[in-house]
Amino acid sequence: MVTSIASVCLSGGLTDKIHACAAAGFDGIEIMDSDLTVAHESPEEIRALCERLGLRIDMLQPFRDAEGVDEDLFADTLRRAREKFRTAQRLGTDLILVCSNAATATVDDDAVTARQLGELADLAAEHGIRLAYEALAWGRFVNDYRHAWRLVQLADRPNLGTCLDSFHILSRGHDPAAIEEIDGEKIFFLQLADAPDLNMDVLSWSRHHRLFPGEGSFDLVTFLTHVLRAGYTGPLSLEVFNDTFRQTDTGRTAAHARRSLTWLADRVATTDSHDDRRIPEAQCPHAVDFVEISGADLSTADHMLEQLGFTFRGSHHRKPVRLWTLGTARLVLDEQDKHETPHLSGIGLSVDDSDRASARAEALGAPPAFRRTHTGDHELRAVASPDGTQVYWNDQPAETWTEEFTGGDDGDSSGAVVDHINLSYPWQDFDEAVLFSTSVLGLDAQASSEVPGPRGLVRSQVMRSPDGVVRVPLNLAPPTAPTPPRHVAISCQDVIGVAERARARGLQFLAVPANYYDDLAARFALDTAFVDRLRRLDLLYDRDDDGEFIHFYTPTLGDVFLELVERRGHYDGYGAPNAPVRLAAQRPAS
Known part of the structure; x- marks a missing residue:
């Protein structure tokens, strides 16, 4: 799987975004022209930075309001395009995204639109540039990917293809099945975004509420399956406009984004037998093994649990940790954290295979959590969730670790x-x-x-x-x-x-x-x-x-x-x- 991400997904300056994308493990990046415009670095410096970090520049985007216009305006379109093509050359990318016209289009004529796209592609060819034509969901005359594909076919230029964007297709309720009728070699680029199910105008929905795959209501598994069956072999790229992501930590958001692509590719591989994209299968938990509460002094918690009828099962034989139970509900009080007020610090989950659960977490970029153990202690595999809460996996009976607690009473059979x-x-x-x-x-x-x-x-x-x-x-x-x-x-x-x-x-x-x-x-x-x-x-x-x-x-x-x-x-x-x-x-x- 080759991955990419649009710079618009992240907060910060362009060089900050590039460093974060490389650190998160992306293979490439789409450069948003607005990010480049405000950067102090030249296109050549941006190109050199990406090369040094092993990051491809997959595309410069977007070029807007190009087609479906009168001839005077189209002449100015060619002038604008020529400058963008030169910028793309300086960046070292050969692909530019062309969005369907949403503002200046006045000619609702496929023949005219196809001719203008063809002329634009001819000019791009002089600079060694390919064009990926995308149907915006709010395009004035072209707002359906099937229409955009017909126009690409009518223009019939080798350096003109289409870009498929999951938001523009799924937000309008268009059936993605027809994607399989597109020549895979003419799908020049793929942009992925999820979104919640909202009742609002599609432009506002797109600009403020897109999400990374797996966080919204779109069926991206089916969508991507159609794209791959069409023969697309390019990057899986994220283009997510979201007010929250553009305000949060750049590196953390990039890692979050990369995890979403891994999850999506694995789901598609599961349904479409692409074994090369499989990661260890999810270990659905079948019980909560324990909950851990940490703090410098948890004596008040001890007293409260006793009042609630919990049974004190003992103290850990090596660490300042105590175990209380009510039925099979197990609460671990951990006083090793000397600087924190009481807080929920860990969750133990019972699974069939803790090694596979841990391997899946690693494949999804979740960092392993360190847990100090001594000889004879039961080792629980753990991972740190995004907020720092540790999640433990146990594929053995609870008695394998509860026996480490001594000096308490036997548990009850209350059924809690x-x-x-x-x-x-x-x-x-x-x-x-x-x-x-x-x-x-x-x-x-x-x-x-x-x-x-x-x-x-x-x-x-x-x-x-x-x-x-x-x-x-x-x-x-x-x-x-x-x-x-x-x-x-x-x-x-x-x-x-x-x-x-x-x-x-x-x-x-x-x-x-x-x-x-x-x-x-x-x-x-x-x-x-x-x-x-x-x-x-x-x-x-x-x-x-x-x-x-x-x-x-x-x-x-x-x-x-x-x-x-x-x-x-x-x-x-x-x-x-x-x-x-x-x-x-x-x-x-x-």
Whole structure:
């Protein structure tokens, strides 16, 4: 697989972008003319830098408003083009992107348009330049890739081909199957972008909301399969216009982008038997093995877990680490981090093959995480997620590592399990977290939702294993709001009983306003005594056609808290109507 990326995908100056793309492992780069225009380096210096870093300049882009114009305007088009061709020569690339006319087109005549494209190609040939003609989704007369291909055929020049852009094709709902009817040698370039399903004008959608493959709603696997079956052998290039990516760290975004191409190529290889693009298959987790909370002093967490009815299973025989369990829900308290307030630092996942899971993560560019082990300790393979949270894979029974903890009691058989792990991200990290969850962890993205918080809407994207046993909701904080704390939800069979016993032991839960219970009584026909019991214990309630959900939240310790839940019937949600209550209650006092 040969990869490329448009410079417009990244923040910073052109030389910063070039260095980041090379470091991320891209083979080539598309130079956006606006990036070159504001660069202090000459085209020759940009070319030399790319050569030194082993990065090809695949294309200079874009050349706009070229065809479908009157003859006077077309004469000026040729003048503009001649200067761009000279710039491309100085950069050392032989390919220029020509976008269909979206501004100055006045002649809706294929014969005229094809003739003008042909003349433009003839001029390009004098400079050794090829032209890739692309149908913009908002092009005035040409906005369909099939139309663009017909015009290329009519012009009939050896140095004129087409450029296929997944956004321009899929955003308009065009069927990509006809791509296979295009001569693969005449597909001069391929640009890939994903996007969320939004109801807005296509130009704004394109300029601000494109995403890297695997983060949106486009079926890029089918799209790319059609392109490869047509015989295309050029680079898989990313062209993603996104306000977030153009403000975030250049190197991190480039690595994020490169991971998305690896994921996409692997998905296509899986469906189309291209074994040369395969990486180790995803290891779908079938259980949460443990959750790790780290901090300099976790004695308050010890006390809270005891109040909740967790069993102390002992201290690690070599490290300042303790294990608490409730049923098969295992919480590891790690005090090796001497400079941090309590925070969720690690997630252990049970998989069939930890070596393959680790190898896949490495192929996708996720760095391995160091974990100090001693002779006799069970070694868990680990990887660092984009935000630093460590993910561990275990393909052995939990007893292989829990036996390292001594001095505690035997576990219970309550049937409690980790129900879900709720992770929160600032606006600039959210899309990368979604891609990491799908590509590295093998989780599926569910439909996103939004809940109101005291500082704006919070977007929630649930990632889950195919069987629904492992659930990881990802929450996107509003741009101006602090990132909400993360939490671990434990499912038990009698949450009211757990709450009563914890309250008797002195644990105060997150306080719920009395107005909530008045609203609850109005929404559901609940027994008054039952509502009073919920009120007394600060329990929250939800119900749908499939079942009921009762839950409560502990106080927040640093950046983490716990949630105890009970699912009745076949309730499969997360108590979303109650999320605003929690967010408001957890808001720091001003």
